[in-house]
Amino acid sequence: MEVRRRLAKQGVRFEELPREEALAHVERWREEHERRIGEQTRAGGFSVDWSRYRYTKDAASARATRRAFAALYRDGLIYRGERMVNWDPRLRTAISDLEVKHREEEATLYRLRYAWADGTLGGIEVATVRPETVFGDVAVAVHPDDERYRDAIGRFVIVPLAHRRVPVIADAAVDPAFGAGALKITPRHDPTDREIAGRHPDLAEPTEIFDDSARLAGPWVPREYHGLDREAARARAAEELEREGLLVRSEKYRHSVGRSERSDAVIEPRLSTQWFVRMAPLAAPVVAAVRAGEIRIHPDRWTLTFFRWMEGIQDWCISRQVLWGHPVPVEHCRACGQANVALETVTRCERCGSTELAPDPDVLDTWFTSWLWPFAALGWPEETADLAAYYPTDLLVTGRDIMFFWVARMMMSGFRFTGKQPFSDVFFTGMLQDEAGHRMSKHLGNSPDPLDVIRDRGADAMRFALVFPTPATEDGPFGAAALDGARNFLTKVWNLARFSLGHVPAGTGPVAAAPALSGASALENRWILSRYRRVAEEVDAALSEFEPTRAATALHSFLWHDLADRYVEISKEALSGARGEALARETRATLLFVVERSLRRLHPFAPHVTEELWHALPHDGELLATATWPSPAEAPSDPAAELAMESVLEAIRLLRNLRAEEGVAAAAVTPAWIRPSGPEVAWVLSGERATIARLARVAPLELLAADAPTPEGVGSRVAPLGECYLVRPAETPAAAEALARERQKLGGLLAKTRQRLADAGFRARAPPELVRETEEKARELEERIRRIDEHMKPDASGVTST
């Protein structure tokens, strides 16, 4: 189709080119794309075994394709026959059901009168959107129980325009509610009509009324209609019907129209001789394997869709009337008609010995080769070492749009030809959309060239943007916003590593293990190691559960917020040596460990950046790409440190918040006080007083006893942690507003909590522990509100003096 379009731009019609020239155009196009896709794959940093590069139209693929065809034919699973197929009149080939896309479209519903053949007045009214097909009519059908037509059954009518006499027949498939309840029967161009005609063997054998391009033709079609396409013929028929008074009326009508996925031409259902694969026997073992959990589909919600299709599977039309493709490997005997299936070249008919053989004119659907991929790419049907070593494979990652075209069929062929499942897990990605929310497609031309994306933002940014923030399994926007976010994140990682490198003393060896911490170790070091372990576990769990986005999200949040924003800022003091050489050493080791191990875990998402950084750090081995995946258990889990650090971070946040509200200049350092809400908090805060003061830019920072008087001339904040006070430079309404907002929020919460406690049902049925917790929460809220009220009183805390 692409070649066709390109040639059309130069004013050349593909169909009119000599065969060899047309093939050369396709081949040239193929080579260009092969090269481009190769470049894209390399630039994207995909770990591909190029030594096993294969093309589905090379000699080995041809051999596999022939072999598969022959085996299925021998087993009676391939047959040739005249069936109703989807005919693409633009490409002039049959296509499979999957290549037909149905869409609601606007049309005109014509009501035609079929006059009685015996000359009686009146007739039968038939509704159709395709009046041009009257030439192929062989009957008019009504529902057997339809009162209106009881007497009509068995009588004859005259087909309008065609002037042929056809019977009125009864068939239960007719919908009495549609139109006037009578259906024209055109067996060669409508699957339902064909079924109905099949049940009435005495009807005339219809002739074809369209040629390959769906232009009217054939003995039943009047001369003046010959050569008209469907649209033109329809217009002409409507006009002529109107003139003859046979058009009762016409109305607007929406109905579903099938179009060719490739050419967008309206499909013409057409009776034609094609090759088919019987699918039901092939589907059975696949359904069983998926049901038994031997093949798993991720995300598993698609399993249902998969089953539905598999269980209603139709035979697959595999022959195509196009130039490009593997030929149907059959030689037809001119003498006896035998179809000789050819694994190699056949010279005489296997039945009658005649040497008068004609090759089958058709080629195979490209999927008939692709469905063999998992084993054919490894050398099947030869019993190669690769096949023994790598088959069955484990994971297939692909787009959901080819679930049926490719994935389901690979499973079927796998069981059929190798007796084994081709893979154990299938991961379906969503379909990318542009930023306006339109699905990316060649047709819309809204998909960026990966090479452009890589040039602008980098291959790693492209990769990361594919999994973050929109889940890889969902349809979602892929554009500047996601790419910028990914690039910014990777820049952050780059700078983080650069900072860490500045603290690696010369001669530092590779990171063999997590630094051994002791009771004297810094809280931030215990904390970040414990956080790293948690995140490493989360990443591993997410990956093993086929949730790459969960893993990427965990790494994003850890590297940026925990490691860069918090840990690095807190550790700068220790790294400077200001807190002693022992602590500096421990902190350097911790930083290096966490950064190095995080890079390893980020590597699959951003191979280039992490590889580059890893080489700059002390390391062991040739490549990060082939380095081991470290165990999360290298780092100690330390819940106490995590809990304590939460209080420290909360204190910093409260003080910063207070600064902003009170209008303290960003660069100013101001005295502050914290009155902790309890002894545990007090203990933690006193240990980390210097850190809190430094990050919140306050000094001096004093901890107040519960009963100590409140300092004067300060702004304040009440939180679960305790109360914070800060010297304010000037009156700001922002602080008062913030306090009022907080008071209101807590008031609402308290009301809700009290209401719950007042509910007898809650006390009776909720777990006792929950009741206790709720009571505790109510008390805490009351206390906080009381304190806020105290602060809000104009004469309290020296806010204003009277």
Added chain:
RNA sequence: GGGCGCGUAGUCUAGUGGUUAUGACGUCACCCUGACACGGUGAAGGUCGCCAGUUCGAAUCUGGCCGCGCCCA
């Protein structure tokens, strides 16, 4: 027409019975502090589509409705 799925701040998104509803982008304010302005700090922003039901308690479970998407005919 049948089936499947989804509706959570402007946008994307986490969250399968008790949370002060998660995060990212965007927005606003302040800040070029010696890794990073592709940055830092703080803030604002949500009747978890609507209506019933189950439950002591629902974003979460059930039913109906509305809207959207996909697959199949």
